[in-house]
Amino acid sequence: DMFNNLVGLTHLSLIFCRINGTQVSSNVFLPLTSLTYLDLSHNDALEFDYLSLALETISNYTNLKVLNITNIVNPFSRGISVTENFSKSLPRNLEILNASSNALEDLDKGMLLELPKSLKLIDVGSNKFAFLSYLKDLNALENLETLIISGGYAFSLPWYYPPDAYHPKSLKNTLLLDYEKKDYIHQPLPPKLQNLYARNAGMSNYLTKFYFNDSNSLKLLSLDSNNFPVLQGPIFGLNKLENLSLFDCRISFIYPTFFTNLTSLKFLNLSTNYFGNVAFRSNESLFKELGSLTVLDLSFTDIRYISYQAFEGLDMLEILLLQINPFSQFEVDISLCIVYSILT
Known part of the structure; x- marks a missing residue:
């Protein structure tokens, strides 16, 4: 009525x-x-x-x-x-x-x-x-x-598991979703899994808050050539992850929260994306929790401006790749980084 x-x-x-x-x-x-x-x-x-x-x-x-x-x-x-x-x-x-x-x-x-x-x-x-x-x-x-x-x-990444089966010709088997009673997924991984490759897998998501079981052993995660326009996070449970590759993922915006829990990262590839003037304009460093990072690839990402504090927190950084970016202003403080090589 x-x-x-x-x-x-x-x-x-x-x-x-x-x-x-x-x-x-x-x-x-x-x-x-x-x-x-x-x-x-x-x-x-x-x-x-x-x-x-x-x-x-x-x-x-x-x-x-x-x-x-x-x-x-x-x-x-x-x-x-x-x-x-x-x-x-x-x-x-x-x-x-x-x-x-x-x-x-x-x-x-x-x-x-x-x-x-x-x-x-x-x-x-x-x-x-x-x-x-x-x-x-x-x-x-x-x-x-x-x-x-x-x-x-x-x-956005799923926060509950969809029904195991969907029967388009039967109304009796469709689950009644009660959103208020659903908890976030805690996705288990095989306990000995160290390398996960999902390149060009047809994924199209905003990388929002997501939980993995924190007992996993994952060290390498390659998600190249998918569609992830926004990295928001935080991502929980990848406590041993050392290598993350998001090459060619159409990323245009990154929240500071995305890397908050990925503190064991040593290699991060964000090359061939579309950051432009937005991603690194904030006065807050996106990488401030990545104190173990040694290699950061930001090449070919259309970066035009980087704020003064953009690389704050990268205390162990050795290699910073910035080639093929149309910088109009570059006044970055790298005095706290142990930078071995900067390629522009």
Whole structure:
């Protein structure tokens, strides 16, 4: 009954509201006869089956033109399939559908055939699509002008494990997510694992707070050529990590908190990223906790300005690589660093 008195509402945004699909009434949108824009993005427990039950009651008479449903499924779930019933539930006058970042892998037979013929733009980027027979029906989208299947959308690191199984045709097996009762993941690693390589692995995340079991033995972590635009942290549990490589990860911003717990690092590669004027402008050193670091590679990172205290705390630094950077100002205090070689 929450929308009963809002019959004149044309735009509705409910993003990041932790909406759980099991709690959504099938008649929730019935009063909204004037609605033209609906955004339900970033409610990763909403899910397609539950949403379709709410949409099908208004599909034939609503004037909804734009539907945004980015990330209504946990993006870390195994790939899912969207059913023909979901297509049938969509408003028949819909022109723009954004269903990016939903772990979509497959579309059921007939799903594309049942999409509204009025669709002009579809965004299904950052999903997991396989090359399967559903593609035979693409020509059924006779009025479609723009199709977006690009990747690269970045999410924060997960803080809970998604359901072990997702059954798109069964509503009974979907877990009821109670966010308030969930604790942060403490990810275990094999006890003798020392080297972990995840280069060019298709990861696209903001590196936010994350926990590993602190009994691990990891010494080398290579995450080169993934998409990590922001390093925020802190990262817990990597107490023995000595070598961290984030080469070519599209990093544009680093929080001072990211390196707080990585105090055993000796080698850090941040080369071939996009720091520009932002990353090192702060008066606070990003590396102040890295007293054991001996090699720091910041080459080819588009650094134009570095603050005076940028390298404060790097007491054991021997090699600093800064080549191929368009410096406009360089007035860095390295008097406290035992710098063996500076390459510019």
